[in-house]
Amino acid sequence: MVRLYTKGLHIGYGERLIVKNLNVEIPDRKITTIIGANGSGKSTLLKAITRIVPQQSGTVVLDGKDILKENTKILAQKMAILPQTPESASGLTVGELVSYGRFPYQKGLGRLTKKDIEVIDWALEVTGTSDFKYRSVDSLSGGQRQRGWIAMALAQETEIIFLDEPTTYLDMAHQLEVLELLQKLNIEQERTIVMVLHDLNQAARFADYMIALKDGQIVKAGDCEEVMTHDVLRKxxxxxxxxxxxxxxxxxxxxxxxxxxxxxxxxxxxxPLSSIGAYR
Structure with missing residues (x-):
C-alpha cells in the first residue's frame, strides 16, 4: 500500500536544480532508508515531501491529496520530521520539548489538555526518557537528547516520521540505540519511518526499502538485495x-x-571501511 508518493518532482534553490523529475513511492508501515553521496538531494527531498521547502514543479501526494493544498495543522497530524540539526532547545526541559509535539492539536490559548499530557507521558515512556522529563535538554548526552527529539515527534501522533541523519554525531552505541528504537516503533506501532543515513550497512540492516539517489535522481529503489549491490554502489x-x-x-x-x-x-x-560506515 502506498499513501505517499511524488510525481515529476523538481526542487531547487534559485536557479540550481537539486532534484529532477523525481517519481518516488514511500511504502506504508515500512522503514525506508535513503542513501547517496553528499549533495545528491537526500535532505532536500525530505524537506520537500514535508513541505519545509517548496518544489519548483511536480506534486507530493498524501492520501490522494496534494500536500500544498492541505491545511498545515492537518498535515502536521499526519507527518512529523526530525531535521539533521534540530533547532536549539536551550533552556527547555525534556517534558517541555516533547510538549511542542502537541501543537497541531491545540486550540485557543494552546493550553495542554488531559489528552495532551497523556500522550506526552506515553512518548516519554516509549523512548525511555521519562526519567529526564524535568531535566534540561542541554544536560543530556547526545543519545539521550536525540531520544528526546524523537519523543517530540512521537507526541505529534503521526503515522509517518521523517528523520534526516538521526545518528549524526552519535557514537556507535547511541547510533544503535536510536535505530533500534525506530525499528521498535515500526514493528510495534506500525509507524512509517523514512530516514536519510550515511552508514550504508546501517541503512541496509534496518530498512525494508531503500532508495539510492545521485544528482537528484533515483539510481535504484527496492529492497536491500536490489539496492546494496556492487553496480548500484559503483554508480x-x-x-x-x-x-x-x-x-x-x-x-x-x-x-x-x-x-x-x-x-x-x-x-x-x-x-578505510570506517569512512563509509563499518558494520555495527
Missing amino acids: VFQIDAHIGRDPRTNKPMCITYNLLKGDNQNEKMAI
Missing part, C-alpha cells in the same frame, strides 16, 4: 564495493571497497 558513490552478508541479519553489507577515480574509473585507491 552512486564511485566505489568498487565487495558485498557480503551480515551474520546477524543475513542482509547484504559492504565488507570493504576501493575508491574509483579518473575519467574511466579504472584507477583504484583503497579507502
